[in-house]
Amino acid sequence: MTLIPDLERDLVNAASRGATVRRRLWLGARLAGVAAALSAVVVAAIVMGSSDPGQRATAPGGNDRPAVGATCAPGREPTAADEWERGDPRPVRAMTVLGCGRLWDGRRFELVARKFRRNGLCLDVYIPDRRAALECAAGVLPHSGAIGVTAYAPPGGGATERLRARALVVGWATAPVARVELTFRSDGVERRRRAALVRVRDEKLLSAAGRKEPFGVFAFVPPERMSAAHLAAFGEDGQQVGRARLPRPLLKAG
């Protein structure tokens, strides 16, 4: 039994694909050699000056687009922005990635500032591999405290259906917050999980987000079974700087 069984399986699959590709290449090279020899004979025999241009070979399923969400490019457009299924119909002037994180289920997300052609701006948690987002999820500052939940998408709702997420919680963190942790009880055990926190401190990115002060946005997929849950924020020195409650429906679900 390995610690990460999925990784072993993925590596063995990749090794199998590699072996198959190499065998195909070897066979292809042999066949190409035979074909080249035959065509040389034919050409020599017929002595024709045909100059039919050969077609350029294309890789099967050739798609040079990088793996979705594998890289993060703050300051640039979101990954596959043109394929983003937006629910919000307002015309957009600019979309800028402010930072990236990864949810507990392994999916990467991009925190995107979406400036509208007219007034207004939304901060979205965009999941590239679903081409969908929890839109305008982090646009409202908490009234008080270091952190606050700003959006909750329940399971089976429009956004979570598009995202194929159990549920999604997004929140805002003030500048000193370096870590956000969810503490909860599950199966009789107290557990702690760190939420993905994207901290925005660069001046250009802050300007794209329409803010002057550094801030952070956290996101997490809540565990399926949990009770006695709360969020805690910690500063750089590891000291707790704030706490926040979870949305009521989430606690009821636990």
Place this chain on the structure above:
Amino acid sequence: VGSGFDGWTDEDLLEAARREPAAFGALYRRYEERMLLFFVRRVGDAEVAADLAAETFAAALASARGFKRRKGTASAWLFGTAHNILAMSARRGSVEARARRRLGMPPLLLTDEVVERVEALDRRALDLVAQLPADQQLAVRARVIDERDYAQIAKDLRCSEAVVRKRVSRGLATLRNRLEEP
């Protein structure tokens, strides 16, 4: 390790990975914990450590043809790759993913349990280091955790390099055996 590769050396497995995918699986099982531990000690985050370990194994698989046993052991080659991946990721400010993309591997899926197990591995390893005899503990900490040269360690401990090497080797062998215990 089981599954028919018990008598194989690491070098055998790495070389066989070119034609027999399961051999690489066996090599992965042998090195998974050590690789995760290597990263989690350096980055302090179980999820990032898992990502870095995944990239290291993918890079090792992608370049397995370049491995030459006359130039060194499979272990040294793997951890050399790990060092490079860590350095590249630190330079870029994000975890390297080129090898996984090249191999068409999906993003690593981490569950709460996996993250907890990796974190527990780190705690367990530190506990095990603390249980080593004092001389081995000092040598292992200086060499593996602090990454100091044998010559420097020998000078500090006032003994020869050969003695330090022996202590590190014995300490690591003990740790390996204990880590493999259920």
